[in-house]
Structures are given as C-alpha cells and as structure tokens.
Amino acid sequence: MGGETRIGSSDRRRSKNSHGKAPSSLTRRGLLALSALGIIAAEQGAALGASPEGQLTWAVHFSLAPTWFDPAETPGMITPFLLMYALHDAMVKPMPGNAAQPCLAEAVKMAPGGLSYEFTVRAGAKFHNGEPITAEDVKFSFERYRGTSAALMKERVVAVETPDARSVRFVLKKPWPDFLTFYSSATGAGWIVPKKYVEQVGEDGFKKAPVGAGPYKFVSFKPGVELVLEAFDGYWRKTPSVKRLVFKVVPEEATRLAALKRGEVDIAYSIRGELAEELRKSPGLTLKPVVIQGTFWLYFPDQWDPKSPWHDQRVREAARLAIDYKSISEALTLGYSPITNSIIPDSFDFYWKAPAAVYNLAKAKQLLAEAGFPKGFDAGDYSCDASYANLGEAVLNNLQEVGIRVKLRPLERAAFFSAYAEKKLKNIIQGASGAFGNTATRLDAFVVKGGAYAYGNYPDIDALFAEQAVELDVAKRTKMLHRIQQMVHERSIYAPIWQLAFINGQGKRVGESALGLIRGHAYSAPYEDVTLKS
C-alpha cells in the first residue's frame, strides 16, 4: 500500500496490462485528480451543452416494470439498470472506461485498515425536483435498500454516519475489499433517491412518479406500452443532447426489426440469428453487438470422481481442444461473441486474460488416446438450459468428432439452474452466468469449496481464495486472484465457450447510441451521451 490508501475505482493505465485487466483502483491523489476532471467536465458540459432537442425511441424486448424505477428493489439482474442509468444516479457506478467512477460522490476514501469508506457528496448535484443531494439521502437510500445482496451488505456495514451534509461514512464490521464492488455495481444500494420526496409520496407513490438524480426525468409510463423520459437540464455531468427518450415495448423480434426498418424506432434491442443477418444487410441500419458479462462454459462435475474419465485432466483438455469456438460464435452470433477462454467476464475487476483458446482435433484425439480412450468413450448426458440448446448442439457435434459421445439433455431454464445448484447433474454441464460482482464473487460461486455451483474443490485454490478475501492491498489481491484463475485454466476445471454478445440494431437517425460504451453493460448508457445525427 505504501503511503497511499488505494480504494476501488479506476485506473486505465493498469487496465492495459497485457496479462489481464487489473482491478480498477485509485490512489487518493489519483482520485482527487479524477474528481477535478469530473468537475471541469461538468462545468464544460453545463457551459457548452446546447439545449436538448429531438426524440430517440428504443424498441425494448421485454415489458418494463415500475419496480425498476426504484433502486431500492434492484434484483440480481442487469435489466433494471436499463432505466436506472436514465432516471437515477449513483455515488459510484460503472461508466465508459471506468468500472467504478465517482458520480454523485466527488471523492471516495477508504480508511486505513479498510474498516470504513467515506464519500463526499458532489457539490451542486440535485434531484429532478430541484432539491440538493445530501448525505442524509445517501444514508436513507442505503438503509431502505432491499434488493439483491441487501442482507449481505447490511450485515457487513455496521453503521452509516453523516458527519455533515456532504459527508457519508460507511463503517464496516471487518475489512471487506469488495465493499465498493457491491456498493457501485453489484447492487442498487449506492443509487440515490430523495429522502424527503419518498417519505412524502410513499413507496407506491414513488414508483408511480419517481424522482431521481439521473440525466432524464420521468414523464409518463404506460405499463406494457411505453415509458417516456425528458432531459434534465440540471444534470451535473452534462446536459443531455436528446430532449426526449421513449422506450417502447415490442416483445416480438421480427416486429422490432420491422419497426426499425420503418423508422418507428431508432434502436431495437435483441435481434438474433437470421434476423441479425438481415439487419446487417439492410441499408441504413447498423448492427450494434454488445458483449455482456455473461460467460458460457462446459463444466465437468465428475472430475473429482477417480472412476470417471473426466478425472483425467487430459480428457478435460481434449474436450477443450475439440470445440470449434470461432465457427460456433460465427454461426450463432455472427462472430460477435468473443472467445475469452475464461469463466470470468473480461469487464470484471481482477480479470486475468487466459491464453487464447485452441481448436485442435488431432491433439484432442492424441490426449484421449494417452488417457486410455483411443476410440473415445460414452460420456453420458450433456445438460444445458433449453434456451441455449442450439449452442449445446454445436458443441456436442464437436465433442463427437473426437469420440466424446454425449447425449444432449436440454432442461427448461428454471429446472436446469435448480438441478445445477442442487448438484444433481452429472457428466457435462453447459453452464452460464451473468451475475454481477467481480472475479472473486464469480469464483466464490463456481470454483471454491461451498460455492453454490461448485461440485468439488481444490484445497490449494480454496486456501488462496480465503487469503485474498481479507487482503486489502489491491496489488497483492490481484496477484492472488490472477493465480487462481490461472490454476482454473491449467487444470481445465472448466472449458469456457464464449462471452455472449447481445446483438442490437441502430437506425439512421442515431448519432451515438451509447451501446457498448460501458463494458459488460447490455444497454445504452450513459444516456446523457446519446445523440441524434445533426
């Protein structure tokens, strides 16, 4: 740590490390500089930004729920963030080029020993109703938060102190290096709502007419039809360029594409397969793939059973070598799903970049022969979520080519994940996760002893994991988490397939769709950056 206290934030220089992305981390000095830049940018935005004009319309593939207007109810899924980036703002949140950028917080400090975090509320930041954002609002928002990981956060945060109107201190029970990950991106606890207004209108009233601190304010909502938002001139970062945002619910994919072609909407979410190909060919329309934080893999749950062929590392390696990753990605997602060769999304803190995946049938067959299976073997079931059975079929064909004969067993999504978590599946599991967090939280669920989806464990990995969980020195923790990922890779505990690309369409009128600006985020954000063509 040296003389400086590093806290969770960003550092582009470190993220360029060729051995993998280092965690976002800032020194106090760095943070001050960043804050200053933020203030300057905000002032420039206010000074230079022209009045917002025009309207941008999205075709959304699911019905918008009013519960997503309230950060307090953020569930463990990415969907509500589609709205939260427009209506609300967070103390610290993922932004372009920065996984944890101070937003409503002007400065963030971690106390020596990691037992508390102190945030300074941005001067001049205000809610849509004109009320200034205060430390009380920050405290109130945290305490009323009841969404994903609420119990975990409240168990670890023993007190929220507000020494003055612009200072908030989160006091932890014990050092928790991932506090900022949870507070900034894995939950909605750091998204701020106006205390006075919520108390005045009540919980239901707030969902009906939400007031936030985001770049767009609420205008109207027709459930199942559309949501209309309007630019908030007083947004601290900059005045949005587009006056009105409209989110239309269009559940059918072909209808979304038709609406995009007709110019009824400007951006259409989730256009897949042949329709994506058609979109690519349509003049004036642009394909906008976004790589999300959802990774897919094969898991070998029998690898801890000495009688199973999967116990032999060479067999697991053979399976990895048998998969034609590139062709599968091209066939199913037009080649936009990157082959990262890891179960950790590349946008996560502490991500370690694994060596490139190799497709080599000869080598795979050789390894199988060395393991005592020159003619291959009957490998039993290949269980997968039925909605991704097409991916399963492609991988299964690849495995058959080297003699790993498996039977596809697609299960309905809920049944699949419940059987996966209850550790009832055998042979091969085609798993996936789009859960929030960082490398440590993903490893915790899928690799380490006791993990919700870990069928077995490796004691040396567990020991290293326990060590990093209390390590406050970011550099040391990075090294440990990189080492764990390396071990997962070297032992072929998993055969990673891809990191899924979410394919969208953009119409002629759009200047900047803000799709893909924030790494791993599926939707347009930040909304103040979207523009129409002049």
Added chain:
Amino acid sequence: MRQYILRRVGYSLVSLFLLSLVIFLFVRVTGDPVSLLVEPGASPEDIENMRRQFGLDRPLWVQYWHFMASLATGDLGLSFYYRTPVLELYFQRLPNSLLLAAVAMGLSLLIGIPSGILAAVRVGGFWDSAGKIFALLGLSLPSFWVGLVLILFFSVYLGWLPSSGSGTTLHLLMPAFTLGWYFAAAHMRLTRSSMLEVLGSEYIKLARLKGLPEALVIGKHAFKNALIPVITLAGINLVVMINVAVVVETVFAWPGIGRLLYEGITFRDFPIVQGVVIIGGGMIVLVNLLVDIFYALIDPRIRLES
C-alpha cells in the same frame, strides 16, 4: 325457477372453485419463478430471500388458503414481476383488450355471417367453396404467421400501417384483422351449418310454398333462427378474445390482457396467470349462467326437466 337458478349458481361456484385449484396447481408445476427473476449464478441467499418475499417458502396448502382468502376479498395478489396488484394491471390493460376484441368481433361477424349465409344458400357452388377455403385458412394459418406477413407487407413494403403499438385507428387494423379472421372462419362455419339446418326445416318449406320471395325467406325466416347459436358462440368468443389473444397481442405489441397473460407465463408470475385465468374463467362461467337462466326463462321445458 328459484331452485333452478340456485342450482345453476351452485354449479358455477363449484366450477370456479375447481378452476382456482387447477390453475393454482398448474402454474406451480411449471417451475420456480425466482430462478427467472435473478441472473443465473445469483447467490442462494438472494434466491431464498426472494422466495420468502413472494411467500413461496410456505407449504402449498398455506399458499392456496392465502390465495383463496385474498380472492374472496377481491384481491388477486401482487405481481412478482411488476410488484403491482394484479387487478390494477388487469384494469390497465382491459380497455385495450376490449377495443381490440370489439373491432375483431365486429370484423369476424361482418365477414363470417354473410359468407356463411352465402355458402349455405349456394351449397356446392363457387361461394360455398370459396367460403370453405376462407374458413380453412382462417382456422389453420397460425396467427403469428398471419401477423408477421401483414407487418411485412403493409408496414415494411407498402409503408401504409404502423408495425406495432397502439394509440390510433391505423394501429388497430392489422391486429384486429388477424384476430378476427380466425373467429370469422369459425362464425362462417357455424352460420353455414346452422342455416343449412334451418333451410331444411318444414316452416321454411311452407314459406316457400306460400310463394314468399327467396330473399324474405332467407333474410327474415331462416336467418333469425340460424343466428341464435352464432350469437351464443360469439358471446363466448368475445370473452376469449378479451382474455387470451396472446399471440396477436404479442406480435403487434398490443398492450392487452393476452400479453399480460403471456408475460405472466414467461416470467412464471403466478399471481398474474392465476388472476387472468380466474377472471377469464369467471366471465365464461357468468356468460354460461346467464344463458342457462335465459333459456330457462323462455323455454319452460328446460326448467321443468332440470
């Protein structure tokens, strides 16, 4: 008569009770809704918390008791997905569904009845064959296909109509036609068979022997009697159109009850599925009850037999 009505009301209540039990159990057979409301890989604590929040951790009979007790007070529960009372969601969507169903029903009757009469009057002729083909296509072509073809043709190629959504008359045309065609075909077939039956009856023969003009025989004497079963079917179909136009509403992004049901099924939102099915079932039971009472009022044999 009072006894007859009381018995019918009793049957209706039993039907509704059985419907509530069946739908309550059936939605739960489809699986755990919580796994669809969190990202794969969510922590077991979060999943358990959510299950507790929705009351899904309680024994099944307790859940059913709670459901029935709420139902008795007119409360259909809170949607898992929208976290909004189901009744509120239902009434938000009802005007759209009523509008779509009314226009689609109008179209279906406007097309189905005349074509059915024409087919019956010209049995074996061109109009009969054309009517049969029309009915066959209407009943067999999947609504989603018809809807997508219409969008492609009228929205994308010709640019005449909006592809989806609601708000103007133009938005209503394609979904109403897609929904109406299926029911027009059903109404056409029933009108045809009903007309054929009536046209073969003695009183029609007598009317013709009396020398009445054919138009009068068909229009006044045959049509009125043939219409009764068609109207009865149309009443039931209207309830179906209001509540379960799932495919049409989804393809055209029409914000009606059918789509609410579709969303409920997609997200395993038990309260929504239960609520929509109970209300829809209740409407059908009520219509049947009224029809039974009406029949008993006009035909004493029915009440005496029962």
